[in-house]
Amino acid sequence: MCGGMLFALLANVTYLQALDSERFAEDPRNQRMMLARFASPRGDILLRDGTVIATSLRAEDGVFRYRRVYPAGPLYAAVTGHFSLYGIAGVERAEDALLSGSEPRVKMHGLMDGTRGGATLRLTIDRAAQRAAYEGLRGIGRPGAVVAMEPATGAILAMVSYPSYDPNLYVTFDRARLDRVDKRLRADPGDPLLNRAIQRNYPPGSTFKIITGAAALDSGRFGPDTPVSAPAVLRLPGTATYLRNTGGAACGDGTPSLRYAFKLSCNTPFAQIGIDLGQDALREQAERFGFNADLDVPMPVARSVYPLGMDRAQTAMSALGQFDNRATPLMITMMAAAVANRGTLMRPYLVEDVRLPDGRVIDETEPAPYRHALRPADADRLAEMMVEVTRRGGTGTAAAVRGVEVAAKTGTAENAASGRDHAVFTGFAPAASPRVAVGVLIEGGGFGGRVAAPVARAVLRAVLDDQAE
Incomplete structure (x- = not known):
């Protein structure tokens, strides 16, 4: 009997130490593990130009030796997240093994040379683009998000969610104070802890006409100059519901070219195209861009969704980016980036390289294709249509940059939850040799061409001016 009890005891100890140790290590009541996490410096997080946006400093007093510091406060919070007694978020969480030094390569280096500390991460974030995006959203004062990326590589140049929060509020070791801060931020109706750029999806509105347009071109039944049916009012199949263009306006002479309908973002022709092509063709095209x-x-990243099992009326609305279509602001950027890169969507990434404490690079991201969204010839034709959007008479003239051709698509997404339409925009520049794609979503902002486009313009200019220097 004693032998059996001893065996059971040894088996339980083995299980706890070998198989269940991770659960105990992550348990906030485990004071020893908590002390260990703050006993050595985490690696720095840098911008592409080397600017430090997260670092570890010696703690002034108490049992914890190091604390995390975020020099730019809320500007990069959507990217860095925070590291605290209460938890971890953002890149701090996603790359915790590297930053903490527990990743095998980093740990082995520390054992060999006797140093302690985590690896340094250099991100793809561009300082000028991030600042322009943040200031643009803050100037409007409504919740929203901006993402910018390099079409040719997938490198994310800006990721901003507004309202933001100051990660430094979380670095205190005063548990009572930390509790007050955490409760206040979680109770804030603006939801500042939410990274709207990647953690929430929205109806994309007329920016989805990029995908409907791509499906139309891919079908071989449409070209930019093909006349399309564009009645002032379209009855949705099998319903008593009538669809109208924005403001009830007509779309040209009723049979404009696809190019003209895209430039003015007319609803009835794209709804009819959706009905004619069918939901399967639209879904296949959406999934080539990364939906589902x-x-x-x-x-x-939260899934961007193109729905299943729709009837013809619902398919018509989905072709306009409504019904149950949902896209993250990152996906809204990716739609433009795929067109900009002649149909090849590159895999988005945030980490440029990883360096050991001695500066040696142990990992470097190699840009890689993520999706082949459309044929190069179709991408070129769609890009030409998108350029028309920012020219005189188009819906996106507020995104035009002097001396640079900007390709774009605006959107005004119906939002049943609040009754206030979201303002949406996506585009890239320069149109002939794209260096940056951007997506903007502003909750309850109204017309994308009026509210979101100026924010996108500021980001495009920031990147282009920064690269010209």
Whole structure:
């Protein structure tokens, strides 16, 4: 009997130490593990130009030796997240093994040379683009998000969610104070802890006409100059519901070219195209852009969704980016980036390289294709249509940049939850040799061409001016 009890005891100890140790290590009541996490410096997080946006400093007093500091406060919070007694978020969480030094290569280096500390991450974030995006959203004062990326590589140049929060509020070791801060931020109706750029999806509105347009071109039944049916009012099949263009306006002479309908973002012709092509063709095209798929950058990204099982009326609305279509602001950027890169969508990423404490690079991201969204010839034709959007008479003239051709698509997405339409915009520049794609979503902002486009313009100019220097 004693032998059996001893065996059971040894088996339980083995299980706890070998198989269940991770659960105990992550348990906030485990004071020893908590002390260990703050006993050595985490690696720095840098911008592409080397600017430090997260670092570790010696703690002034108490049992914890190091604390995390975020020099730019809320500006990069959507990217860095925070590291605290209460938890971890953002890149701090996604790359915790590297930053903490527990990743095998980093740990082995520390054992060999006797140093302690985590690896340094250099991100793809561009300082000028991030600042322009943040200031643009803050100037409007409504919740929203901006993402910018390099079409040719997938490198994310800006990721901003507004309202933001100051990660430094979380670095205190005063548990009572930390509790007050955490409760206040979680109770804030603006939801500042939410990274709207990748953690929430929205109806994309007329920016989805990029995908409907791509499906139309891919079908071989349409070209930019093909006349399309564009009645002032379209009855949705099988319903008593009538669809109208924005403001009830007519779309040209009723049979304009696809190019003209795209430039003015007319609803009835794109709804009819959706009905004619059918939901399967639209879904296949959407999935070529990354809808209905999982993604991480390295933080996990909420799925962008193109729905299943629709009737013809619902398919018509989905062709306009409504019904149950949902897209993250990152996906809204990716739609433009795929067109900009002649149909090849590159995998989005945030980490440029990883360096050991001695500066040696142990990992460097190699740009890689993520999806082949459309044929190069179709991408070129769609890009030409998108350029018309920012020319005189188009819906996106507020995004025009002097001396640079900007390709774009505006959107005004119906939002049943609040009754206030979301303002949406996506585009890239320069149109002939794209260096940056951007997506903007402003909750309850109204017309995308009026509210979201100026924010996108500021980001485009920031990147182009920065690269010209």
